[in-house]
Amino acid sequence: MRVVVVGTGIAGLITAYRASAQHDVVLVTKAELAESNTKYAQGGIAAALFPDDSAASHIEDTLRAGAGLCDLPAVEVLCTEGPQRVRDLIALGVEFDRAADGELARGHEAAHSARRVIHAGGDATGLAIEVALLRAVRSIAVEVHEHTFMRDLVVERDTEGAERVVGIDAVAPDGSAFRIDADVVVLASGGAGQLYRHTTNPAVTTGDGIAAAWRAGAELADVEFYQFHPTALAVPGSPLVSEAVRGEGAVLLDEHGRRFMFDVHPDGELAPRDVVARGIAAAMARQEGRPVLLDATGLEAAHHPGFLEERFPSITRVTREHGFDWTREPVPVTPAAHYWMGGVRTDLDGRTTLRGLYAVGEAACTGVHGANRLASNSLLESLVFAWRAADALDADAGTAPPAGEGRRLESAASRVHRLEVVPRSGSAASASRSPRPVAGAAGAATRADIQNLMWAAVGLERDATTLRTAAETLAEWSVDATTVAGLEDRNLLDLARIVTHAALVREESRGAHDRTDAPETREEWRHSLAWHLEAAALTEEVPA
Incomplete structure (x- = not known):
């Protein structure tokens, strides 16, 4: 085969x-x-x-x-x-x-x-x-x-x-x-961190396989849940500062030197990633958007001189390249898109x-x-x-698994894509409908336009009004898909529309999906949503 x-x-x-x-x-x-x-x-x-x-x-x-x-x-x-x-x-x-x-x-x-x-x-x-x-x-x-x-x-x-x-x-x-x-084709093409202005992912992560599967008719699931790593170094490129640094004992401080995560969660810096990321975002908001500080200086004293370079050589090199000596001073960090x-x-x-x-x-x-x-x-x-x-x-050379069971609900994800939303097997989901994004005159968009919109509207915190406006904007946008970079942008635009719409449909806060207008986690939403492009419902062809 x-x-x-x-x-x-x-x-x-x-x-x-x-x-x-x-x-x-x-x-x-x-x-x-x-x-x-x-x-x-x-x-x-x-x-x-x-x-x-x-x-x-x-x-x-x-x-x-x-x-x-x-x-x-x-x-x-x-x-x-x-x-x-x-x-x-x-x-x-x-x-x-x-x-x-x-x-x-x-x-x-x-x-x-x-x-x-x-x-x-x-x-x-x-x-x-x-x-x-x-x-x-x-x-x-x-x-x-x-x-x-x-x-x-x-x-x-x-x-x-x-x-x-x-x-x-x-x-x-x-x-x-x-x-x-x-x-048989096996997609192992990674995520889509380039949807966002700030990401720890490399430039190749434009969701190509997921977008291609979507256009071919495969179901996507859980698309509203994008994880933002709490600690990317607050410099261009957003290089990752591993969770393991906090696992070894590093702490998070606001600009006044105050440790704040225990105000958010009893596990402090070792709370789940979504909790830590939102805790940092809230602290940054209190200081007009300026980064918080990750203080690992105590690890040298707790272990031995040279511990940070020995345990975290790559991070040590990156911090030095950006003018920081994290063995002697805290370094600025901010959340960044990390994993889908x-x-x-x-x-x-x-x-x-x-x-x-x-x-x-x-x-x-x-x-x-x-x-x-x-x-x-x-x-x-x-x-x-x-x-x-x-x-x-x-x-088994590619036999499809059984279709999802449970009640099916239908909604629209963009100006041309109609979807059916399929709860995972065994869920008790009730049908709901979200407003169809308004279709308008197509307007050219750049990758930076998509990334800035997604960061602002479909990032760490979301609300219905902002999501609906973002969906309407994305529905109006088009990209020039005549080059490989343009084809990547097409994939990002397709996925941005799906993620935004899914975030609008899920009217609760759960895990990495935080709705400020629906802060509770609701039992009736304890199910996954799967999204399927219904080719028969297309009103026009998917842009090439």
Whole structure:
């Protein structure tokens, strides 16, 4: 079977490596092979590997962070299969840091009840994993297309009359269009951090796979839940300052030197990410938008001189490059878009609702993160579910999972897209309707326009009036999709419309979705929303 894998982070590389044993694999990436979100992951990978920890405890922590929306079977798979998958990474050559006694070194991160986060290169875990997996993939027979952009999925009807993905339409490095045929396409193309003006994600994260799946007719789920990392260095580029820094004991201060997070949550700096991010945003609002301070100076005294550079070499280098000595002074930090809990809806083996299409990693929505991801569960999710997807290819070449059960509600996501919103199986959702965004004369928009609007209207805090205005604006916008950059902008605009509309539909606050006009978490909204483009309802073609 010919399997096309789009994306070369941990999810894509694991899928390619595992699938290559039984299938012909084609690996496609729009940048160089090593460029992905994985490369920039700092904190580590969470797994219950130690005698004083358990999968049950990891499950409980994940469910608590997910604010009532985690899919329990998915969480159980993540936490019970995770330890063995980490051992598999070690067998593939990932050199995790070791303590003096030779055991795996482990750190503590927010909302974890145990020290279970293992790391590599201090704060370069993602890079260490990427290097090892690239070495493994290069040792096998895999066809690789670098600097190749996936424009769209190719969908045809099979002999049973069902729609099926049969390949991708791509743009070659020289700008020419060509098609890559496939029996199965696996999307491992990452998230869409470039939706926002401030993001910890690299420039390649424009949601290409998710947008293409959407246009092809696959269901998306949980799209309103975008996680904002609490601590990005408040400098151009918003470089990440890992959760692990606070796990080691760093504290957050306002500009008067006052520690404020215990006013927000009893766990202080180690509260779930959504809570810490909003706590920082509130403190910044009280000081006219100026950043708060992350104070790690006490860690040198608590451990030994040179500890910060030893434990966090990458962050130390970045802070120095921007003129800070964080061993002697607090550094300015601000929240930034970091991780999308939503994505292409899948089952536990990566199958989407469209035959012949799988999704893994941040491009997928397995339901494992619910409304808010637990720190250091992202690399683990990519590893565990990519492994399962690759193995599932042998038994099932893309059969669609059962459609979502429960009551279905219909709404509009943009001036041209009609959707049906499907609660996850077993939910008790009641039907509701949101206003259709007003369609107006198309106006040209830039990527910066989209990012600024999303940051202001669909960021850490949201309300119906602002969301409705944003939806109307997005409905009027168009982009010039004649170049690869323009095609990326098309993807961002499609996804901005969906995220905004989903945020308008969910009339409550839960996890990473904070509605200032609906601050309560409501039991009737304890379900996920899945969104499906109804081709028959299109009033005009999707912009090319």
